[in-house]
Amino acid sequence: MTRILTTESAQHIAGHGRHFQLIVDVHLLLMRDGRVLLGRRANTGYGDGAYEPPSGRLGERETIVEAAVRAAAEEAGIALDPAGVTLAHVMHDVSGAGRIAFFLAADGWEGPVGGAAGGYSDLGWFPLDALPANMIDRARVAVRNFAAGTRFSTYPSFGLLSLDWLLMQLVKTHGSLNEIFALDAVPSAWASGAALREFVRAVCDRDSWTGGGDGIYLYDASSPRARAWFFNPDGSSAEFCGNGMRGLGRLIMDMRGTDAETVAVGDGSYAVRRAPSTPEGVSRVVLEHPALAFGDGELPPEFAGFTAVSVPNPHVIRVVDSYSEPELIAAGKRADEAFPEGANVSFLLAIAEGDVFVRTFERGAGLTPSCGSGMAASRAAYAKVTGTDPERPLLVRNVGGVAEVAMRIRDGQWFPVVSGNATVVYRAEAGMAGEQLGPVDYEPAENEAYAVLDERNTAALKSAGIVTAHP
Numbered sequence: 001m002t003r004i005l006t007t008e009s010a011q012h013i014a015g016h017g018r019h020f021q022l023i024v025d026v027h028l029l030l031m032r033d034g035r036v037l038l039g040r041r042a043n044t045g046y047g048d049g050a051y052e053p054p055s056g057r058l059g060e061r062e063t064i065v066e067a068a069v070r071a072a073a074e075e076a077g078i079a080l081d082p083a084g085v086t087l088a089h090v091m092h093d094v095s096g097a098g099r100i101a102f103f104l105a106a107d108g109w110e111g112p113v114g115g116a117a118g119g120y121s122d123l124g125w126f127p128l129d130a131l132p133a134n135m136i137d138r139a140r141v142a143v144r145n146f147a148a149g150t151r152f153s154t155y156p157s158f159g160l161l162s163l164d165w166l167l168m169q170l171v172k173t174h175g176s177l178n179e180i181f182a183l184d185a186v187p188s189a190w191a192s193g194a195a196l197r198e199f200v201r202a203v204c205d206r207d208s209w210t211g212g213g214d215g216i217y218l219y220d221a222s223s224p225r226a227r228a229w230f231f232n233p234d235g236s237s238a239e240f241c242g243n244g245m246r247g248l249g250r251l252i253m254d255m256r257g258t259d260a261e262t263v264a265v266g267d268g269s270y271a272v273r274r275a276p277s278t279p280e281g282v283s284r285v286v287l288e289h290p291a292l293a294f295g296d297g298e299l300p301p302e303f304a305g306f307t308a309v310s311v312p313n314p315h316v317i318r319v320v321d322s323y324s325e326p327e328l329i330a331a332g333k334r335a336d337e338a339f340p341e342g343a344n345v346s347f348l349l350a351i352a353e354g355d356v357f358v359r360t361f362e363r364g365a366g367l368t369p370s371c372g373s374g375m376a377a378s379r380a381a382y383a384k385v386t387g388t389d390p391e392r393p394l395l396v397r398n399v400g401g402v403a404e405v406a407m408r409i410r411d412g413q414w415f416p417v418v419s420g421n422a423t424v425v426y427r428a429e430a431g432m433a434g435e436q437l438g439p440v441d442y443e444p445a446e447n448e449a450y451a452v453l454d455e456r457n458t459a460a461l462k463s464a465g466i467v468t469a470h471p
Helices: 010-016 064-076 137-147 193-204 242-256 325-338 372-386 444-463
Strands: 021-029 035-041 055-057 085-093 099-106 120-127 152-155 167-175 178-184 216-220 226-231 260-265 268-275 284-288 307-310 314-319 344-352 355-362 394-398 401-410 413-421 423-431
Touching: 021 064, 021 137, 035 064, 055 064, 064 085, 064 099, 085 137, 099 137, 137 152, 137 167, 167 242, 167 413, 178 242, 193 216, 193 226, 216 242, 226 242, 242 260, 242 268, 242 284, 242 372, 242 413, 242 423, 307 372, 314 372, 325 344, 325 355, 344 372, 355 372, 372 394, 372 401, 372 413, 394 444, 401 444, 423 444
Parallel strands: 021 099, 085 152, 178 216, 226 260, 314 344, 355 394
Antiparallel strands: 021 055, 035 120, 085 099, 167 178, 167 423, 216 226, 260 268, 268 284, 284 413, 307 314, 344 355, 394 401, 401 413
């Protein structure tokens, strides 16, 4: 593989002993009747399930035109005349280890498109103003730059294009109506931490065009093990969000066409796998947490009778004989002062054999319809307080839905396993400041199926005499 070597200063060479190297990609921008040819990646180990212009890596002693001709034959099954290949766009990608992408156009070709499988499961023609939602983000940006007449860009965008112009795919998901956004971007894409926090607050604002949310996952699926970062709606970072991880895990599995994935968040790794849909047709995902930890110190006096559990974000749980929402809210607010880093506060009420109700006041978010890590922590606390078998699946209800939770015990450690819905509400395009840059595409079938399940859960809570707000 040929790489471009930058000119280094003598001081840098002396200090590092080698040149910095850039990976070189070559993409085909083939147009027909105002539409661009895109391939859906498959079995490559990177971005599988997502679209991009047919591409290849520059080979040793190969020109970019020769690479384009080779990629056309291998990935699209067509023959290009080298004399008809022209440079359309160049992108310098600094989001990872560093790469240069050359996007080349052609004035014609021989043979039907799709004659060779290559690294794509299918090829299709897409309007420049209606690119598919599941597209490699840097490829999407490059194609839009090309359509706007820009010949050079960077990713993330600097210099010729303002960062404010960069659009990203924003997906709203929910687990038990705990609405969590997922965005294919890394925190370093923003100019500063303050700019990132402003973006998070703008997207999660209930009065914004997004309808708001209870937090957001940024993620990078460019390597076999995806990495993610979670932020509360106030812009503060958090260790983890269980309901959001089910949604994010489903998106990554959908994108890659897999049935199981592992996602790294902070110091932990979370295994997700598909589960059978509910009778209502609701998509479900099983999420296995890393080992939890029970608190080994004395709790503040105002939290006597609570059980402390870290999953890894901190929770304090109280098993109650009757549910009082005002008391839960008051306890949640006290937690900000009682614990140095705050804590999520949950009340758990047993309503039938193998059936409990959990409500959580979340740190940085307040009352939400559901808290995935709160369900996991509460299940563990319930087993510890009551002495019931922690490995027995327990139906956990909250105002947003239901989930099945159990502990898997290995070498004396408890690993929470949560099975619940992972519903896609809509897909949209947002800018770096949280502004709307494209249409909002809802998933009506998924939302209608979940509405049926939600009605049945609400009826069950009502019959149990539980009175609670339903944000």
